[in-house]
Amino acid sequence: MLLCTVRDCRLPLHRDARRFVCARGHAFDVARSGYVNLLQPNERRSRHPGDTAEAVAARRRVWSAAAMPPLFVKGNRVLDVGCGDGYWLASIDAPERVGIDISIPAIAAAARRHPDCFWIVANADRFIPYSDATFDLVISITARMNDAEFHRVLRDDGRLLVAVPAPDDLIELRRGPQRDRVPRTIETFASFTLLEHRRVTKKAVVDVGDVLLSSYRGTRPGDARDVTFSLDLLLFAPTPASASA
Numbered sequence: 001m002l003l004c005t006v007r008d009c010r011l012p013l014h015r016d017a018r019r020f021v022c023a024r025g026h027a028f029d030v031a032r033s034g035y036v037n038l039l040q041p042n043e044r045r046s047r048h049p050g051d052t053a054e055a056v057a058a059r060r061r062v063w064s065a066a067a068m069p070p071l072f073v074k075g076n077r078v079l080d081v082g083c084g085d086g087y088w089l090a091s092i093d094a095p096e097r098v099g100i101d102i103s104i105p106a107i108a109a110a111a112r113r114h115p116d117c118f119w120i121v122a123n124a125d126r127f128i129p130y131s132d133a134t135f136d137l138v139i140s141i142t143a144r145m146n147d148a149e150f151h152r153v154l155r156d157d158g159r160l161l162v163a164v165p166a167p168d169d170l171i172e173l174r175r176g177p178q179r180d181r182v183p184r185t186i187e188t189f190a191s192f193t194l195l196e197h198r199r200v201t202k203k204a205v206v207d208v209g210d211v212l213l214s215s216y217r218g219t220r221p222g223d224a225r226d227v228t229f230s231l232d233l234l235l236f237a238p239t240p241a242s243a244s245a
């Protein structure tokens with residue numbers, strides 16, 4: 001169930017024509033493209049948080065050129081946290097798919113491109129606006145990591161898929177030793193048990209300017225070159241409270 005994000009409210013939100021309303025009268029309009037903005041003023045650090053429209057478009061071009069294989073997970077109710085423009089969520093075949101991102105340009109692009117999913121602007125670092133045990137699959141692809149909230153909104157038999165850049169990701173554009181993010185990610189998700197670790201690597205010719213813009217490394221005139229894309233995919237299951245105590 002979708003929940004109100006107004007501080008100290010958290011009541012269920014119900015659809016009323018072109019808006020969502022809770023019992024206390026807090027209302028959130030549905031945009032023309034179909035998404036709902038639940039982000040509160042106190043949950044943003046800037047006037048325009050998250051990715052810009054230019055960064056969103058650049059990342060879409062990069063992922064499309066890289067043509068990474070589809071994610072190997074399935075679910076009935078799927079949540080993508082830090083979903084961007086929906087590239088990864090749209091690749092999953094599921095009856096219900098929800099994407100959350102703090103960037104309005106990203107969610108607006110996702111809603112236009114994938115109207116069969118439900119898109120929300122919210123700060124998932126603070127609160128995921130859904131009731132407990134709503135989803136059977138949560139994914140976070142090089143995006144947000146919130147152990148407590150992911151655990152709360154997942155069913156006991158659900159799964160969490162987290163993707164982090166592998167040490168050789170974008171190696172052609174980096175200098176110095178590369179980090180292995182897997183151990184730190186496993187530590188971050190202390191309330192989960194690791195089930196599987198896969199590494200997916202591909203090379204593709206992409207515009208370097210798009211890569212830099214979409215990965216927060218600044219901008220410069222782009223040139224097309226062969227670049228390595230590599231992800232460590234970590235599949236977790238929620239650890240029962242009695243086992244983690």
